[in-house]
């Protein structure tokens with residue numbers, strides 16, 4: 001038997017997509033005042049900046065240890081505290097586990113609002129509440145972590161086998177016990193993996209939050225840049241690069257081993 | 260093995276009980292059934308006949324839509340979750356797919372049978388009182404897998420996992436055990452071992468035992484009393500030893516074949 005000829009509409013379709021994307025890009029570039037000529041001029045100007053930024057100020061490295069640790073601590077606190085709060089948020093938003101529809105609905109919306117607002121927004125909010133510094137940073141990352149983990153985790157929980165939770169019910173277990181013994185263990189691997197993923201995001205976010213005054217290495221970067229200490233800025237960027245890469249590498253290898 | 264104090268009684272009574280599922284499927288129809296304490300009852304019927312529905316009605320996993328089911332005279336609650344949990348405390352359930360917490364040890368899994376017997380915070384923090392741990396060990400002894408106490412449940416064979424399932428039920432110190440096709444995912448040799456375990460436990464502890472079975476020869480061999488269901492209705496209730504092929508034909512609504520027998524289908 002011969003196959004029917006393959007439909008040829010694909011070519012035209014993709015051509016349309018490409019034309020659409022190109023025109024969208026051009027339109028957007030005009031919108032933000034992006035021009036190629038300006039970019040080239042600025043690049044030559046930028047080469048002066050580059051020359052001033054080299055070589056990196058190695059002596060400055062010693063003074064980076066403490067702020068770097070602070071950045072990591074902010075990320076750790078945000079991940080751990082946020083990771084704990086994410087569990088109830090995820091459970092109540094899982095259709096198969098939530099005690100009733102109203103709770104589910106409220107929690108779903110709460111979760112979506114958290115996800116809509118960016119981490120910088122939370123940093124600003126907490127900075128006004130508790131003042132600029134590492135505490136505001138950790139609080140912002142706590143919320144950010146809940147936002148990242150809860151949605152993913154609630155989806156994992158929705159796909160568990162409900163046989164075990166039912167067995168816990170059958171021995172006379174409460175709703176909480178059903179969650180603890182019947183549901184959470186089944187999605188534990190996913191949870192750990194999501195938490196590590198959130199930690200990787202938090203390390204980077206922690207650096208950025210420092211730029212707006214949340215402490216840590218980002219804050220040093222911002223002060224040195226404001227003082228035109230470009231050789232120190234280079235040193236900081238290199239240090240951040242190495243540290244973040246190392247942390248992500250470790251975290252990723254743990255995640256890989258889990259799945 | 261001193262800890263196993265058999266709970267009193269374990270009588271089950273259905274009165275004009277019916278279950279119609281939300282989608283209109285009939286799971287149980289006008290069932291009147293009295294089961295005496297300590298009986299070993301085997302329930303047969305073709306797929307969809309309502310065997311699981313019947314078992315799950317006893318511990319309230321399925322609510323009746325009509326009539327009542329009572330245990331030792333007390334109606335199984337449908338609304339108060341506290342009453343329901345108090346009754347479930349003494350009703351063990353064994354499943355075809357074992358339903359163990361795979362990442363926990365055998366011991367932790369058996370202790371789950373004590374969940375409703377200890378204060379909630381103790382179970383939550385894994386701080387089980389000594390008497391409860393002794394009950395769990397005793398339950399493990401009864402199914403002969405004390406040597407596996409600290410092994411992760413996921414590392415056991417199917418037969419061993421089902422023994423843990425039985426031990427978990429025993430740890431409840433139940434007056435009733437419900438077994439929903441407990442051997443359907445086991446090989447023939449293990450099947451006979453598990454069935455023998457269930458019978459022995461029934462004799463030793465006097466626990467009322469209801470077992471759903473797929474295979475007719477198993478039902479004949481191990482059952483005392485045999486109950487046949489068809490389209491949610493009770494169509495046979497008599498001795499498993501004297502049940503005839505004609506009775507089976509009636510229960511199944513067709514001639515039975517080799518696939519209905521363990522020995523031939525395996």
Ligand SMILES: Nc1ncnc2c1ncn2[C@@H]1O[C@H](COP(=O)(O)OP(=O)(O)OP(=O)(O)O)[C@@H](O)[C@H]1O
Nearest residue numbers: 280282284285286305306307308309310311312313
């Ligand atoms: N949760 C449910 N929702 C809707 N219908 C159901 C549900 N559970 C069972 N049923 C229906 O009720 C009837 C009885 O089902 P039940 O599971 O009790 O049969 P069974 O005898 O245990 O069958 P099997 O041998 O396949 O396990 C069937 O028609 C089934 O489709």
Ligand SMILES: [Mg+2]
Nearest residue numbers: 310311312439
């Ligand atoms: Mg069934």
